[in-house]
Amino acid sequence: MLKIKNLTAEIDGKQIINGLDLEVKSGEVHAIMGPNGAGKSTLSYVLSGRDGYKVTGGTAELDGVDLLALDPNERAAAGLFLAFQYPVEIPGVQMTNFLKTALNSIRKSRGESELEALDFLKMLKAKQKALDIADEMLKRAVNVGFSGGEKKRNEVLQMAMLEPKFCILDETDSGLDIDALKIVADGVNRLRAPDRSFLVITHYQRLLDYIVPDVVHVLAKGKIVKSGGPELAKELEAKGYAEIVA
Amino acid sequence: MPKLLPKSLPDLDKEHWKYSNVNAVLAKLELVDQKPLWEMTGAFEFMTVDQEDTIHLIIPKNRKVDKPIDLKLIGEDGKNLHTNVVIDVEEGANVKFVERQVGVGAYWKNISIALNIDANAQVGYYRLCEEDPFCVVTEFMTVNMERDARFNALVVNGCSGFGRNEFKVNLNGAGSEADLAGLALLRGKQHGDTTVCIDHIAPYCKSSQFFKTILEDQSRGVYQGKIHVYKDAQKTDGYQLSNNLLLSPLAEMDVKPELEIYADDVKCSHGTTTGELDETPMFYLRSRGLNEEDARHMLIEAFVGEVLDKVSDEQIRALFDDRVKLWLK
Ligand SMILES: Nc1ncnc2c1ncn2[C@@H]1O[C@H](COP(=O)(O)OP(=O)(O)O)[C@@H](O)[C@H]1O
Ligand SMILES: [Mg+2]
Numbered sequence: 340m341l342k343i344k345n346l347t348a349e350i351d352g353k354q355i356i357n358g359l360d361l362e363v364k365s366g367e368v369h370a371i372m373g374p375n376g377a378g379k380s381t382l383s384y385v386l387s388g389r390d391g392y393k394v395t396g397g398t399a400e401l402d403g404v405d406l407l408a409l410d411p412n413e414r415a416a417a418g419l420f421l422a423f424q425y426p427v428e429i430p431g432v433q434m435t436n437f438l439k440t441a442l443n444s445i446r447k448s449r450g451e452s453e454l455e456a457l458d459f460l461k462m463l464k465a466k467q468k469a470l471d472i473a474d475e476m477l478k479r480a481v482n483v484g485f486s487g488g489e490k491k492r493n494e495v496l497q498m499a500m501l502e503p504k505f506c507i508l509d510e511t512d513s514g515l516d517i518d519a520l521k522i523v524a525d526g527v528n529r530l531r532a533p534d535r536s537f538l539v540i541t542h543y544q545r546l547l548d549y550i551v552p553d554v555v556h557v558l559a560k561g562k563i564v565k566s567g568g569p570e571l572a573k574e575l576e577a578k579g580y581a582e583i584v585a
Numbered sequence: 586m587p588k589l590l591p592k593s594l595p596d597l598d599k600e601h602w603k604y605s606n607v608n609a610v611l612a613k614l615e616l617v618d619q620k621p622l623w624e625m626t627g628a629f630e631f632m633t634v635d636q637e638d639t640i641h642l643i644i645p646k647n648r649k650v651d652k653p654i655d656l657k658l659i660g661e662d663g664k665n666l667h668t669n670v671v672i673d674v675e676e677g678a679n680v681k682f683v684e685r686q687v688g689v690g691a692y693w694k695n696i697s698i699a700l701n702i703d704a705n706a707q708v709g710y711y712r713l714c715e716e717d718p719f720c721v722v723t724e725f726m727t728v729n730m731e732r733d734a735r736f737n738a739l740v741v742n743g744c745s746g747f748g749r750n751e752f753k754v755n756l757n758g759a760g761s762e763a764d765l766a767g768l769a770l771l772r773g774k775q776h777g778d779t780t781v782c783i784d785h786i787a788p789y790c791k792s793s794q795f796f797k798t799i800l801e802d803q804s805r806g807v808y809q810g811k812i813h814v815y816k817d818a819q820k821t822d823g824y825q826l827s828n829n830l831l832l833s834p835l836a837e838m839d840v841k842p843e844l845e846i847y848a849d850d851v852k853c854s855h856g857t858t859t860g861e862l863d864e865t866p867m868f869y870l871r872s873r874g875l876n877e878e879d880a881r882h883m884l885i886e887a888f889v890g891e892v893l894d895k896v897s898d899e900q901i902r903a904l905f906d907d908r909v910k911l912w913l914k
Binding site: 391423428432497501 | 864865866868869870871872873874875876877879880883884886887888889890891
């Protein structure tokens with residue numbers, strides 16, 4: 340599904356990603372853990388095509404499609420989704436309108452017809468319920484006045500609506516209490532499917548008790564320094580990063 | 586009510602007119618005077634015209650006028666139109682006005698409106714324009730407000746080649762409240778000036794100014810907003826915000842917020858921002874599948890929507906939505 344080879348990238352002329360290799364197969368969940376400043380968010384922005392994040396070498400392909408050649412919206416249409424570490428507030432853009440426009444943009448670029456208003460609402464109702472999102476929240480502007488937990492649930496709602504094939508979750512667990520964490524993890528687990536893969540970026544092992552990964556990677560100084568099974572996350576929790584990164 | 590004459594338009598050396606050289610623009614036009622013909626719908630029973638051609642509207646005491654009164658002034662190529670309108674809204678009355686400025690060609694409209702809102706009366710004032718990009722429009726509105734009067738205004742400007750919109754609001758009576766909002770949509774070489782001065786003369790009054798500008802191409806926008814709190818105007822609540830969106834490197838925005846406060850127990854705030862569309866929300870939308878044009882569109886509509894949300898009347902809101910959609914293409 341996702342193949343990254345020897346990827347290097349810089350911000351403002353400063354190299355942050357230093358020859359990163361990663362392969363995630365269809366249906367797999369990979370976790371990326373690593374200390375603050377390791378380049379985890381940078382990797383997620385590079386993959387989703389944010390301005391200012393300059394790829395200087397290597398390749399990244401999603402099902403054979405060269406991601407790096409595409410605009411951010413084309414990557415979304417190709418099936419990539421990023422749940423932001425810090426979801427963005429957009430005053431004046433109402434949630435429902437935002438979700439509908441996003442969904443129809445993706446459908447359009449895939450050559451599908453726009454969804455009828457009624458079908459859209461039906462789909463939304465079903466997904467919001469599972470994530471415990473009230474109607475009232477969808478009447479507000481995107482992320483404006485949302486609590487930390489609401490913002491993260493909202494990211495998962497968008498993911499559920501857009502039905503991407505590759506999902507990156509950038510610290511979707513940070514700042515959540517255990518109840519909120521369970522709701523988010525359940526939401527993600529429901530989306531697990533043989534033709535959908537996940538890259539779960541996290542700082543804490545806790546999340547991986549709920550979203551059990553197939554592979555755990557440790558990212559430090561812009562590259563993957565160690566990979567293993569779920570037990571690696573436990574080892575990291577026990578020993579801290581210092582020993583493994585060193 | 587003194588008539589505004591072309592000769593009386595001040596030069597740039599007046600601080601107040603520093604950013605808008607109207608005389609230079611007018612010097613390029615050859616215009617002949619024409620009697621302005623307002624088309625007023627729903628105004629007939631309230632209207633008189635005096636010998637000086639000043640139009641007088643009186644909304645009688647405690648009268649609630651259900652349908653908005655429509656005031657439309659058409660500009661014609663090569664003409665000068667100077668017009669004075671005096672509106673008296675008597676105690677306890679309630680009325681809404683929709684002012685429409687339209688026209689084709691190069692002309693100058695010089696509009697002076699005096700609105701007197703008596704105690705406990707309420708006025709909604711909504712201005713829309715569909716002017717010609719070659720015309721010059723100067724509009725000056727004085728609002729006198731008595732005890733507990735309410736004034737809500739929303740103006741959408743920026744279709745004239747050169748436009749100046751000035752509000753002078755006098756909060757003469759305690760407890761009166763003025764809420765002014767506006768949107769200037771500028772492109773090409775348009776010049777749009779919004780100048781507001783609110784005088785808090787009596788105590789316990791409240792005022793709000795919320796103005797936004799969108800500038801494309803080589804357009805130039807001006808916003809000057811002043812809150813002037815007199816010595817006796819204790820418990821004043823004054824608010825002012827100006828947000829401006831520069832969509833072209835050649836566009837220019839001049840902003841001058843001013844507070845002049847002589848009372849000691851007041852709450853006044855002002856803020857201003859001028860910049861391009863933020864990269865962060867832009868990326869967020871694009872990562873959700875919106876192409877660049879759609880994402881820009883959505884963010885600009887949102888920017889504008891915050892001002893339009895000031896209109897609670899659905900029919901009037903729809904007029905503004907249509908107008909703005911037309912501009913956004
Ligand atoms: N916009 C930016 N400009 C310059 N440096 C940045 C920017 N964003 C991140 N960095 C730097 O890149 C490195 C990696 O940051 P980040 O990817 O956010 O780390 P992580 O998500 O692993 O905590 C850090 O050293 C950070 O200071
Ligand atoms: Mg991060």
